[in-house]
Amino acid sequence: MTHAVEVEGLTKVYPPPARGGKPVRAVAGIDFAVREGEVFGFLGPNGAGKTTTIRMLTGLARPTAGRARVLGFDVETAITQIKKRVGVVPEVSNLYDELSARDNLIFAMQLYGVPRAERAPRADQLLARFGLAEKRNAPFASLSRGMKRALTIAAALAHRPQLLFLDEPTTGLDVMSARNLRRMIAGLREEGVTVFLTTHYLEEAERLCDRVGIIVGGRLVALDTVDGLKASIHRKPGVEVVLADGEGATETQRIEGDDLAAALDAALAAAAGRRVLAVNTIRPSLEDVFVQLTGLSAQTMLQEKGGKG
């Protein structure tokens, strides 16, 4: 198994924000690997160290300690090799407001040294793929939020990178735009592009990612497939049946088991003729995993930061 990203003891300490303050340990010695071809999710609340990690992997910040290899190249010694082969979509778009959608793509290709003859056809292809063909001549500033995000991703793909970093691709987008983007990201996996994304959204990580790392306070507290994470916690799947006990009170019967149909049979047998008021299936969600592993509430993840997107 080849790894697209390999990280050992990666650490970033920022200088104190104010004179006499304490240094900020944004990333506190993390180890993980991203497999080639997977969609890997870095899930964590505000200030967890997600963006700092991406910045160290893409040459925008120097690790304080530890090492990282991206596509086999060391970030300390071979960042130029890495930059040629990866695409980065930052939290805040890096495109030019006054340039048209198409010119932004052409300009990105110029920066990446895409041969001149390939630029225009590739720009048109990307515009079509991201549903932006009609907006090809519109200035970036005039696009909707969802279109801006889509064009920023298109620009990051201009040089056909093997690995794409997406920092909170759907934050601040409406439901439809977020869904379109998720579909697009799933499509990248089909093409064999490795995707490293960060997100606050438990549900997004659950739907989109092959494996998920949970980062809190600069530390990686879990890393596994979504199913693996769910299996690791104490809450087991099963069925819950709410019964009337005949005197106006209710009783809840809980039967655990991976086979929900069998659990339901058992729960109904236990009802023994009493009236069934409700039947619920219990499936641990990634939210249960997050709450159990971090001791934080799921709400922690939903706090949006201001002024971004």
Ligand SMILES: Nc1ncnc2c1ncn2[C@@H]1O[C@H](COP(=O)(O)OP(=O)(O)OP(=O)(O)O)[C@@H](O)[C@H]1O
């Ligand atoms: N350039 C910087 N200088 C000093 N401290 C920084 C810098 N960038 C980030 N930090 C601090 O490092 C910590 C981690 O920040 P980071 O941006 O990596 O978190 P994040 O997980 O991306 O959060 P968010 O979900 O809000 O984007 C925070 O405490 C932040 O204030």
Ligand SMILES: [Mg+2]
């Ligand atoms: Mg961030």
